[in-house]
Amino acid sequence: MPFTRRRWRASLVALSILSLTGCLGQPTAGQVGERAPRAEIASADSTGARGELTLCGIRDTGLFETLIADFNSRNPGVRARYIEIGQDTDAARAQAIQRLEGGSRECDIYLTDVTWTSQWAAQGWLLDHTELVRQRAADLIPSTLDTVRYDDRYWAMPFFTNAGLLFHREDRVPPPTTWEQVFAHAGEDERNRAEIQAKQYEGLTVNFLELLYSAGGSVLDEQGDVTIDSPQTREVLRVMARGLDDGAIDRASLTYNEDNARRAYESGAAGYLRQWPSAHELIAQTGTGPVTGVSRLPAFDERGRPAAVLGGWNLAIAATSDNVPAAVAFTDYATSARTQEKMVLEHTQAPVFAAVYDDPQVRAEIPFIGELKKSVLSARSRPKSPVYTQISRAIYDNVYEVISGQTDVESGVREMREDIETAQETF
Numbered sequence: 001m002p003f004t005r006r007r008w009r010a011s012l013v014a015l016s017i018l019s020l021t022g023c024l025g026q027p028t029a030g031q032v033g034e035r036a037p038r039a040e041i042a043s044a045d046s047t048g049a050r051g052e053l054t055l056c057g058i059r060d061t062g063l064f065e066t067l068i069a070d071f072n073s074r075n076p077g078v079r080a081r082y083i084e085i086g087q088d089t090d091a092a093r094a095q096a097i098q099r100l101e102g103g104s105r106e107c108d109i110y111l112t113d114v115t116w117t118s119q120w121a122a123q124g125w126l127l128d129h130t131e132l133v134r135q136r137a138a139d140l141i142p143s144t145l146d147t148v149r150y151d152d153r154y155w156a157m158p159f160f161t162n163a164g165l166l167f168h169r170e171d172r173v174p175p176p177t178t179w180e181q182v183f184a185h186a187g188e189d190e191r192n193r194a195e196i197q198a199k200q201y202e203g204l205t206v207n208f209l210e211l212l213y214s215a216g217g218s219v220l221d222e223q224g225d226v227t228i229d230s231p232q233t234r235e236v237l238r239v240m241a242r243g244l245d246d247g248a249i250d251r252a253s254l255t256y257n258e259d260n261a262r263r264a265y266e267s268g269a270a271g272y273l274r275q276w277p278s279a280h281e282l283i284a285q286t287g288t289g290p291v292t293g294v295s296r297l298p299a300f301d302e303r304g305r306p307a308a309v310l311g312g313w314n315l316a317i318a319a320t321s322d323n324v325p326a327a328v329a330f331t332d333y334a335t336s337a338r339t340q341e342k343m344v345l346e347h348t349q350a351p352v353f354a355a356v357y358d359d360p361q362v363r364a365e366i367p368f369i370g371e372l373k374k375s376v377l378s379a380r381s382r383p384k385s386p387v388y389t390q391i392s393r394a395i396y397d398n399v400y401e402v403i404s405g406q407t408d409v410e411s412g413v414r415e416m417r418e419d420i421e422t423a424q425e426t427f
Helices: 005-022 063-074 089-101 116-122 129-137 142-148 177-188 200-215 231-246 249-254 257-267 279-285 324-334 337-347 354-358 360-365 369-378 387-403 409-425
Strands: 051-058 080-085 109-113 157-162 165-169 272-276 292-296 311-317
Touching: 051 063, 051 089, 051 116, 051 272, 051 311, 051 324, 063 080, 063 324, 063 337, 080 324, 089 109, 109 177, 109 324, 116 311, 116 387, 129 157, 129 324, 142 157, 142 311, 142 369, 157 272, 157 324, 165 369, 177 231, 177 272, 200 387, 231 249, 231 387, 249 257, 257 272, 257 279, 279 292, 292 369, 311 324, 311 409, 337 354, 337 360, 354 360, 354 369, 360 369, 387 409
Parallel strands: 051 080, 051 109
Antiparallel strands: 109 311, 157 311, 165 272, 165 292
8 A cells, every 4th residue: 555545544543533532421322323422402492582692604605694684683682693714614614613622602503514414413512403403394305404414313404505406508418317418418529528526625525426326326324334335436437537538528627616617617618517506697697698508417327316415504503502592593584484585586595495496486586496406305415424524535535536547446446445434433
């Protein structure tokens, strides 16, 4: 094994141990492979909520400014504010963990990425939200509930969701039903090629999982055992590598994140684009907009079923909150039909409240909302683990090495399995 690989695994173990130090309490019985400590239960009763309320999260693009003002006007006894603790997801996570590990009481509610639930629940940083979620569950899209579930309990309230879509040039290529068709049409003409996110980062993990899930593969089973070493993983890697070699996938995608891929598509250099829904508004402002169609992601092949990977953010009440009733009042407000409709119409955030997708005004103003609903309904969560960050790195590092031609499929799959097992062993 190369020295660099041993060093990677050694650093992975060290990082995982550091990130998991300080687990609180004894675990309660629950789903096999998942263990969270006992936690105080957040009551669903917010009657008499008053006082100061602080929400902490990523840089605000205007959403929270709007919602906080509206919430405060409707709840005169509560004064809520939003604190930016990071300019991007990684920075916000680092700042949040620093506060949580230090026992800070500054933040009552954290805006949490869907991939954080397992670690934060296992660490004892959150209240048990089961009562809150069950009160609202009938209104929410089932797949979004899975992003806040760990050890048979709920640890946050779904806030807004996300699932990938396929954008395509209607004047050049047909809407496909399988990824095989995408790559076939994309390979016919350089202008038809597909743009994906294949840089070494979380976006590559998501792009890979979308194909893997559709092909019937998985990363972990319900016991937490590693299942990535499979025929489905090998086939997906071969298809992605072949697409890049043949030119069906733009080779520049190996350096692209979401913004880079979108700009390449907007320039007219591609026929297909895998992207998040928020790109639609930006694409519509370019010359490519009028000839762009939007559909749910296709199936891997004729035998598979379409699969998307859930993104989005949740609202998590901290175990150290000094004002739980006000925090509950805000989660009730944020997940109401009125607020969810406001979020999608004014800020293009995909709602977790199912009925909003069928609202006549929403359907009139967002023409692809029906396709987005299909995508969200069939979407799956990323692997659930307190060491998800390390698992994702194991995926995108090894996938990148294979599809960029730095290693072969068999070696890539073996290394990926070993790296994920190393991460899992630290918890």
